[in-house]
Amino acid sequence: MNPGTWRDWLPYPPNLSEHGPGVDQLNTYVHYLMFVMFIAWAIYFVYCLIHFRKREGHKAVYNPAKGKLAKVSEVGVILAEAILLIALSMPAWAAYKKNFPSREEALNVRVIGEQFAWNFHYPGNDGVFGRTDPKLMNNTGNSLGIDMSDPHAKDDIITLNEFHVPLNKPVIVDISSKDVIHSFTINVLRVKQDAVPGMVIPIHFKAVSGVGAHEITCAQLCGLGHYRMQGFVYIDTSEQYAQWHAQKESELQGASQ
Numbered sequence: 569m570n571p572g573t574w575r576d577w578l579p580y581p582p583n584l585s586e587h588g589p590g591v592d593q594l595n596t597y598v599h600y601l602m603f604v605m606f607i608a609w610a611i612y613f614v615y616c617l618i619h620f621r622k623r624e625g626h627k628a629v630y631n632p633a634k635g636k637l638a639k640v641s642e643v644g645v646i647l648a649e650a651i652l653l654i655a656l657s658m659p660a661w662a663a664y665k666k667n668f669p670s671r672e673e674a675l676n677v678r679v680i681g682e683q684f685a686w687n688f689h690y691p692g693n694d695g696v697f698g699r700t701d702p703k704l705m706n707n708t709g710n711s712l713g714i715d716m717s718d719p720h721a722k723d724d725i726i727t728l729n730e731f732h733v734p735l736n737k738p739v740i741v742d743i744s745s746k747d748v749i750h751s752f753t754i755n756v757l758r759v760k761q762d763a764v765p766g767m768v769i770p771i772h773f774k775a776v777s778g779v780g781a782h783e784i785t786c787a788q789l790c791g792l793g794h795y796r797m798q799g800f801v802y803i804d805t806s807e808q809y810a811q812w813h814a815q816k817e818s819e820l821q822g823a824s825q
């Protein structure tokens with residue numbers, strides 16, 4: 569299907585990710601089905617209102633419909649939903665889950681949700697995440713419980729609500745939560761994944777356009793501050809990203825001296 573035609577019908581936010589068009593296409597099919605069902609049910613509803621209105625000499629009968637049309641429409645809806653699920657959703661999701669970039673070629677970032685912010689943990693220059701331990705977590709500078717006695721931890725970059733990714737490079741995000749269930753959401757990248765305490769759930773994406781800042785939100789009602797659980801993803805050119813990374817590393821070195 570030509571993307572120019574089906575996209576125009578629904579007000580999607582701009583898409584900046586490689587896998588985004590597939591998500592939009594699936595969404596469009598779901599909307600088409602719902603639109604057809606909405607119109608059909610609305611017509612049937614109006615028909616019932618008129619046909620079964622209260623009239624002199626007519627008595628209500630409380631039996632379910634047994635007509636042929638009722639059966640056909642039921643089977644039709646089930647069939648359409650089965651096709652959406654089995655023929656479109658499942659293969660799309662399986663392809664997304666199977667096509668993980670290799671850990672070596674991708675940028676690996678840990679994302680940890682908490683009430684009410686997003687923490688980002690980068691492995692730093694050595695490419696290895698420092699050890700973390702929930703027992704070391706505190707609110708005075710070590711919100712992720714990083715074990716600073718681990719040599720790999722020394723160059724780790726931690727940011728709050730600030731997520732830098734390079735353009736055209738695969739990114740693997742390992743998502744978890746410190747407290748309740750959140751949902752890590754970047755609409756323009758078609759990224760949405762629940763952050764579940766006790767679980768680490770990997771997702772991946774590749775930003776292919778849209779250098780600049782874009783909103784990160786939480787899509788799972790997680791408490792009173794849910795509405796302000798906002799962060800920003802910065803899609804950087806590779807030069808901008810390298811510059812940001814180097815600056816963060818030099819800040820770390822300055823702090824440890």
Ligand SMILES: [Cu+2]
Binds near residue numbers: 749786789790797
């Ligand atoms: Cu949340």
